[in-house]
Amino acid sequence: MVTPxxxxxxxxxxxxxxxxxxxxxxxxxxxxxxxELASEQDLASQFGVGRDSVRDALxxxxxxxxxxTRRGFKSRVRDLPERQRVVLRPGKSAYSRMPTPEERxxxxxxxGVPVIIIDGVVYPADRFEIYAEDRDTGR
Amino acid sequence: MVTPxxxxxxxxxxxxxxxxxxxxxxxxxxxxxxxELASEQDLASQFGVGRDSVRDALxxxxxxxxxxTRRGFKSRVRDLPERQRVVLRPGKSAYSRMPTPEERxxxxxxxGVPVIIIDGVVYPADRFEIYAEDRDTGR
DNA sequence: GTATATTTGTACGTATGTATA
DNA sequence: TTATACATACGTACAAATATA
Numbered sequence: 001m002v003t004p005x006x007x008x009x010x011x012x013x014x015x016x017x018x019x020x021x022x023x024x025x026x027x028x029x030x031x032x033x034x035x036e037l038a039s040e041q042d043l044a045s046q047f048g049v050g051r052d053s054v055r056d057a058l059x060x061x062x063x064x065x066x067x068x069t070r071r072g073f074k075s076r077v078r079d080l081p082e083r084q085r086v087v088l089r090p091g092k093s094a095y096s097r098m099p100t101p102e103e104r105x106x107x108x109x110x111x112g113v114p115v116i117i118i119d120g121v122v123y124p125a126d127r128f129e130i131y132a133e134d135r136d137t138g139r
Numbered sequence: 140m141v142t143p144x145x146x147x148x149x150x151x152x153x154x155x156x157x158x159x160x161x162x163x164x165x166x167x168x169x170x171x172x173x174x175e176l177a178s179e180q181d182l183a184s185q186f187g188v189g190r191d192s193v194r195d196a197l198x199x200x201x202x203x204x205x206x207x208t209r210r211g212f213k214s215r216v217r218d219l220p221e222r223q224r225v226v227l228r229p230g231k232s233a234y235s236r237m238p239t240p241e242e243r244x245x246x247x248x249x250x251g252v253p254v255i256i257i258d259g260v261v262y263p264a265d266r267f268e269i270y271a272e273d274r275d276t277g278r
Numbered sequence: 279g280t281a282t283a284t285t286t287g288t289a290c291g292t293a294t295g296t297a298t299a
Numbered sequence: 300t301t302a303t304a305c306a307t308a309c310g311t312a313c314a315a316a317t318a319t320a
Contacts, residue, residue, distance in 0.1 A: 013307060039285060050309050064237050071286045072317035083234060090273035095222060096235040096253045096264035098203050114235045114253030125235035132271040134229040152288060178304060189290050210305045211298035
């Protein structure tokens with residue numbers, strides 16, 4: 001396979017071009033959940049760019065919740081768990097926002113993952129979804 | 140006022156220390172919504188660090204939805220609009236995640252702002268909240 | 279158990295591009 | 300036109316966490 005073209009003169013920043021390539025591989029399945037990406041150094045060599053551009057690209061993907069990175073490890077494609085239902089009772093409301101650093105630690109929320117707030121209770125949005133209960137059927 | 144202490148040897152990375160200081164000023168009200176922050180260059184001088192550390196700190200705050208940055212402008216504290224209610228009908232579910240780059244453009248979603256998905260419809264989470272309709276009262 | 283290498287994180291620098299004032 | 304400000308992209312160096320020999 002030929003290394004996808006990344007050009008300095010295409011108008012689009014290099015790091016976004018790289019992010020687009022990697023995002024495509026993830027969404028298309030070439031990079032399956034749980035799979036490790038190449039190291040930043042290797043990606044930089046493969047794309048013929050500096051490590052900075054690769055890191056910016058990976059930061060974008062992290063921000064989209066597509067990959068997760070830990071120091072000492074290569075980046076991995078995120079394995080999205082099934083979302084559990086949280087019932088939103090009639091008359092109640094819910095909103096979503098990014099977590100504070102403290103909340104990220106307390107609830108073990110990955111980068112690029114919002115939280116949902118119901119009655120002041122925090123639900124990481126990658127593990128929970130909201131469900132409006134149907135009174136008639138009770139489910 | 141004395142410039143808050145930022146130390147290279149405190150264990151906590153400099154850019155996080157700076158983010159903590161600025162976040163505190165925002166949440167405490169010293170930096171009100173709509174107010175401009177000092178330029179990256181000035182902040183770097185004030186804190187006695189490189190521009191990179193300041194930029195990393197601002198990126199954190201952007202990711203938390205606290206500030207917004209536009210090329211050519213100084214960063215500004217975000218002015219959060221009131222959230223409009225979106226009714227979640229009984230039996231329906233909603234979830235939240237970070238938007239794709241395309242969605243961010245299409246729906247004009249700022250950095251650090253998640254989206255809520257109901258029936259495939261995208262709602263920027265800083266402008267909408269979910270409401271479970273109460274059938275008895277109709278509101 | 280101890281080094282050594284690998285990998286990401288942090289922090290600095292420089293230069294240039296693009297948008298605004 | 301000029302100056303300012305943020306964005307991009309390159310580089311270096313070292314720290315911290317992990318994996319390996």
